[in-house]
Amino acid sequence: MKYSTTLNVNGIDYPVEIEAERSLLSVVRTEIGLTGPKEGCDDSECGACMMLLDGKAVNSCSYLALQAQGHKITTIEGLSEGDDLHPLQANFLEQGGVQCGFCTPGMLISASALLQANPSPTEDEVRIALSGNLCRCTGYDGIVKAVLITAGELAAQGA
Amino acid sequence: MASSGTRTLVRGRIGELVLRPDGVPKVTGAFQFASDLSREGMAWGVTVRSPHAHARIAAIDVSEAAALHGVLAVLTHADVPGRKTYGMEHHDQPVLAWDEVRYEGEPVVIVAAVDLETARLAAARVRVHYEELPVVTWDDGIVLRHVPIRHGDQEVSAEVVVSGTYEVGMQDQAFLGPESGLAIPAEDGGIDLHVATQWLHVDQEQVAASTGLTLEQTRLHLAGVGGAFGGREDVSMQIHASLLALRSGRPVKMVYTREESFYGHVHRHPARMRYEHGATRDGRLVYVKADVLLDGGAYASSSPAVVSNAATFAVGPYRVESATIDATVTLTNNPPCGAMRGFGAVQVAFAHEAQMDRLAAALGIDPVDLRIANALTTGDRMITGQLVEGPAPVAELLERLRAMPLPPDTAMLPSDQRDLPGGLANVTHGEGVRRGVGYAIGFKNIGFSEGFDDYATARVRVSLVDGAPRVEVHTAACEVGQGLVTVLAQIARTELEIADVVVLQADTLVGSAGSTSASRQTWMTGGAVRLACEAVRARLHELSPERHVEETAEHHHRPTVPLDPVTGQGDSVVALAFAAHRAVADVDCELGLVRVVEIATSQDVGRIINPIQCEGQIQGGIAQGLGLAVMEEIQLGAGRIRNASFTDYLIPTVLDMPTVRLDILETPHPLAPYGLNGVGEPPTIASTPAVVAALRDASGIALARVPVRPEDLTTSSSSVSSS
Ligand code: FES
Ligand code: FES
Numbered sequence: 008m009k010y011s012t013t014l015n016v017n018g019i020d021y022p023v024e025i026e027a028e029r030s031l032l033s034v035v036r037t038e039i040g041l042t043g044p045k046e047g048c049d050d051s052e053c054g055a056c057m058m059l060l061d062g063k064a065v066n067s068c069s070y071l072a073l074q075a076q077g078h079k080i081t082t083i084e085g086l087s088e089g090d091d092l093h094p095l096q097a098n099f100l101e102q103g104g105v106q107c108g109f110c111t112p113g114m115l116i117s118a119s120a121l122l123q124a125n126p127s128p129t130e131d132e133v134r135i136a137l138s139g140n141l142c143r144c145t146g147y148d149g150i151v152k153a154v155l156i157t158a159g160e161l162a163a164q165g166a
Numbered sequence: 167m168a169s170s171g172t173r174t175l176v177r178g179r180i181g182e183l184v185l186r187p188d189g190v191p192k193v194t195g196a197f198q199f200a201s202d203l204s205r206e207g208m209a210w211g212v213t214v215r216s217p218h219a220h221a222r223i224a225a226i227d228v229s230e231a232a233a234l235h236g237v238l239a240v241l242t243h244a245d246v247p248g249r250k251t252y253g254m255e256h257h258d259q260p261v262l263a264w265d266e267v268r269y270e271g272e273p274v275v276i277v278a279a280v281d282l283e284t285a286r287l288a289a290a291r292v293r294v295h296y297e298e299l300p301v302v303t304w305d306d307g308i309v310l311r312h313v314p315i316r317h318g319d320q321e322v323s324a325e326v327v328v329s330g331t332y333e334v335g336m337q338d339q340a341f342l343g344p345e346s347g348l349a350i351p352a353e354d355g356g357i358d359l360h361v362a363t364q365w366l367h368v369d370q371e372q373v374a375a376s377t378g379l380t381l382e383q384t385r386l387h388l389a390g391v392g393g394a395f396g397g398r399e400d401v402s403m404q405i406h407a408s409l410l411a412l413r414s415g416r417p418v419k420m421v422y423t424r425e426e427s428f429y430g431h432v433h434r435h436p437a438r439m440r441y442e443h444g445a446t447r448d449g450r451l452v453y454v455k456a457d458v459l460l461d462g463g464a465y466a467s468s469s470p471a472v473v474s475n476a477a478t479f480a481v482g483p484y485r486v487e488s489a490t491i492d493a494t495v496t497l498t499n500n501p502p503c504g505a506m507r508g509f510g511a512v513q514v515a516f517a518h519e520a521q522m523d524r525l526a527a528a529l530g531i532d533p534v535d536l537r538i539a540n541a542l543t544t545g546d547r548m549i550t551g552q553l554v555e556g557p558a559p560v561a562e563l564l565e566r567l568r569a570m571p572l573p574p575d576t577a578m579l580p581s582d583q584r585d586l587p588g589g590l591a592n593v594t595h596g597e598g599v600r601r602g603v604g605y606a607i608g609f610k611n612i613g614f615s616e617g618f619d620d621y622a623t624a625r626v627r628v629s630l631v632d633g634a635p636r637v638e639v640h641t642a643a644c645e646v647g648q649g650l651v652t653v654l655a656q657i658a659r660t661e662l663e664i665a666d667v668v669v670l671q672a673d674t675l676v677g678s679a680g681s682t683s684a685s686r687q688t689w690m691t692g693g694a695v696r697l698a699c700e701a702v703r704a705r706l707h708e709l710s711p712e713r714h715v716e717e718t719a720e721h722h723h724r725p726t727v728p729l730d731p732v733t734g735q736g737d738s739v740v741a742l743a744f745a746a747h748r749a750v751a752d753v754d755c756e757l758g759l760v761r762v763v764e765i766a767t768s769q770d771v772g773r774i775i776n777p778i779q780c781e782g783q784i785q786g787g788i789a790q791g792l793g794l795a796v797m798e799e800i801q802l803g804a805g806r807i808r809n810a811s812f813t814d815y816l817i818p819t820v821l822d823m824p825t826v827r828l829d830i831l832e833t834p835h836p837l838a839p840y841g842l843n844g845v846g847e848p849p850t851i852a853s854t855p856a857v858v859a860a861l862r863d864a865s866g867i868a869l870a871r872v873p874v875r876p877e878d879l880t881t882s883s884s885s886v887s888s889s
Pocket of ligand 1 (some may be wrong): 025045046047048049051052053054055056066067068069113
């Protein structure tokens with residue numbers, strides 16, 4: 008049996024007809040057609056599927072789509088504004104935080120949730136915040152540096 | 167264009183800090199991985215796999231599945247129109263099993279349906295009647311290849327002898343983007359297959375042979391690849407999706423689940439090794455004897471090449487007068503094993519480096535000094551008798567590594583709980599924690615060996631676009647995350663002095679580039695791009711708004727020969743690459759918990775083509791070496807995988823990964839374009855033994871097996887004997 012609902016993704020309302028057991032990840036990827044969030048495990052282990060739900064990072068593979076109704080959902084596609092990269096995105100590239108890129112959407116979502124909650128994290132805090140996101144390619148060094156540099160830049164701009 | 171007189175060099179040449187051209191789509195979510203593809207009217211394919219490690223197939227009944235509404239095709243072995251088996255070197259693996267299944271997870275039936283849910287439902291309704299057969303594992307495998315090496319005097323003796331047995335568990339590549347692809351039936355009766363792979367042309371040959379299509383009708387296109395590390399060199403869903411698309415007349419997409427991915431690709435061979443080293447009392451290596459047994463699992467895959475590497479690199483990068491090596495790979499009912507980063511060299515490095523430490527202890531010599539005293543160098547002979555002609559800076563790498571500063575000993579004065587083994591689990595406050603330091607060095611061949619005609623093709627076209635020159639680089643070389651697309655563009659800019667370079671999506675419409683493996687692509691396809699650019703450059707005067715200039719070139723590396731089947735002698739490898747590692751680790755000896763504090767490395771890369779990507783390969787390769795040292799193993803019981811998930815198969819997280827201290831050496835390789843060398847694999851070879859050496863140093867326990875588990879480190883369970 009299908010239910011009608013509306014999901015607000017990256018500021019746009021999408022009406023969808025979905026079964027109760029569908030995950031947010033599957034609905035966003037196949038019904039709404041935003042394939043930025045990835046499925047790496049479908050088991051809350053890899054973080055490739057992360058989205059922001061009212062600014063908090065969630066594993067969308069393990070979150071029922073129907074529960075997301077009435078919340079503001081942000082996917083990687085909603086991180087930058089227009090053609091300008093979010094500073095996190097630019098720094099991920101400049102620090103070598105991206106190789107195959109499969110982990111990248113989830114990493115960026117986790118990192119942006121961290122910086123929203125804690126604009127000047129320590130390296131340990133960055134590592135803890137990203138510990139639910141697996142990366143098999145980079146060894147994480149470029150990713151951690153990118154987040155720390157972004158925090159520094161944002162602080163300098165705010166100052 | 168390039169004329170005489172002063173000129174400004176274009177930016178983005180080799181050696182410069184150039185960002186990857188696919189980077190922006192990757193950070194915005196626009197980049198299309200194979201699993202993101204879709205087409206109008208697309209159907210979904212699902213695989214029915216054997217639940218048994220070894221069984222006879224008595225009957226297959228697909229009637230219930232086929233009758234389900236929305237099912238488009240249900241295929242068995244009887245529906246494979248062409249060659250019913252596939253394989254990279256030996257075509258020994260059934261496309262779909264018929265009389266027998268030989269490993270758990272072997273594909274038996276494939277299903278296509280209008281959507282994924284229906285396809286899964288139909289797959290669950292396929293009835294296969296199995297009669298279980300005895301499961302063959304380690305001890306009674308069938309020999310697939312035995313590589314003996316008899317080097318020097320076989321009747322030698324030595325003043326000091328150390329021996330040991332070592333084991334390496336089965337590691338998984340665990341690339342983050344599971345196997346996936348989309349097969350689209352074409353008007354000419356052929357197929358366009360968009361797939362995440364490492365080697366388009368070897369897939370093309372296998373898809374064509376089994377579908378019965380011609381090579382021209384079998385067009386492969388590289389789709390976005392979510393990591394590879396050797397695990398995509400063998401065919402997974404390529405033939406299946408193509409068969410389903412041809413049968414249903416619809417585009418068919420297949421994406422493996424994470425669990426399925428553990429069954430869907432080959433793994434790193436587990437190894438059992440027995441070693442004996444003999445030396446003079448003053449520390450000169452006299453002989454090495456080694457028996458290396460690799461479990462190849464159910465099918466051949468690239469096992470013959472892996473066992474050849476295990477033999478060739480069995481003693482490590484050392485000069486030794488006499489070597490007696492027997493490396494064997496067997497067929498069993500375990501999951502098939504094949505290529506993974508550092509293949510063959512990784513397994514033996516764990517053993518030869520443990521042996522060097524043992525020998526140093528027996529001699530009372532510093533382990534780094536012992537290695538330096540026996541270091542292989544240019545002009546020496548390897549145990550295969552091959553002269554080392556290229557750079558072999560073994561001693562220099564070790565000296566440089568040793569000279570790097572050690573991290574401060576925070577465990578002595580814990581300031582932060584997170585810096586202790588067990589971290590925030592709060593299991594120790596520093597009591598029982600001991601620090602250890604370990605060194606290791608390893609080496610490996612770059613490019614394909616043993617007589618394989620290894621080459622790559624590149625097509626380069628220059629045309630005028632709005633009056634400005636643009637270069638298009640077209641190859642079949644697979645970008646898998648390492649950044650090949652960046653370096654190919656850098657090479658074209660360097661050669662042609664044209665800033666605007668586009669690297670086209672790789673496909674089989676141009677000649678083979680060979681595999682993205684064996685650390686070979688920058689060397690081989692980079693070399694082909696350089697040659698094609700040189701040919702284009704000679705004709706640039708022909709360029710006009712109406713006329714482009716295009717050239718295609720092949721780059722072959724110098725020929726090699728197979729190892730002699732009796733003596734194991736022969737010039738089997740093209741080039742060698744070396745990396746040394748030092749690990750510092752804190753061990754809670756009561757609980758067996760480990761915190762690797764730092765890994766330092768010195769690696770000779772020949773020449774840095776792209777600094778960020780070069781460092782990225784080293785960092786990422788070390789992470790995988792750390793994983794094998796302390797966490798990663800596919801656990802098997804009677805041929806069955808017991809941990810096919812990221813909950814149970816753990817790979818390093820950002821909390822497990824220590825700081826990596828890098829020292830990159832550039833010794834130009836005389837055979838390679840620009841003097842470069844392969845970078846991707848050396849970081850995974852000695853990082854594992856270095857970490858384990860640090861754990862031995864901290865714990866005093868012999869640690870003869872990787873991955874090291876907490877129970878191996880608690881003093882109470884210390885049972886491994888040191889000889
Ligand atoms: S796909 Fe959701 S955590 Fe892996
Ligand atoms: S870049 Fe490949 S998994 Fe992170």
